Amino acid sequence: MLNRVILIGRLARDPELRYTPNGVAVTRFVVAVNRNYTNQQGEREADFIPVVTWRGLAENCANFIRKGSLVGLEGRIQVRSYENQEGRTVWTTEVVADDVRFLEPKNRAAGPVDDFGPTYGSGGSGGSSYGGNRQQSMDDPFADDGKPIDISDDDLPF
Structure with a gap:
């Protein structure tokens, strides 16, 4: 049997760090994952998936990622139930993550977000959501400045 989930998405809100009575860290957050198709209005929809992390990973998530990150x-789907204050059984489905990768630099998550992620720089025009005139950070070695790359044929591995 196999129960593995791999997701890539953006946090819909800041992670919430709590501790169990035994002192074990647990963090909960929601990841918004875009669907591969558009609806009848031509808009892309997203699924908002609850995620739980434990122990050191929980503390790292609480310290290093924020809304929009x-x-x-990677993890597993967990379905559980509990009784609420009215005595009704409530079922919940969540992903228990055992590996979380931060896919962008920490300083990048604080900027304005568009369809391709946060833009570089601070203030100014945020640029268009389709690769328009974005401000580029000087410390990004992979920034596209629009100029051709000068690479000799001898440098190519093929």
């Missing part, structure tokens, strides 16, 4: 995670 792009993350990749």
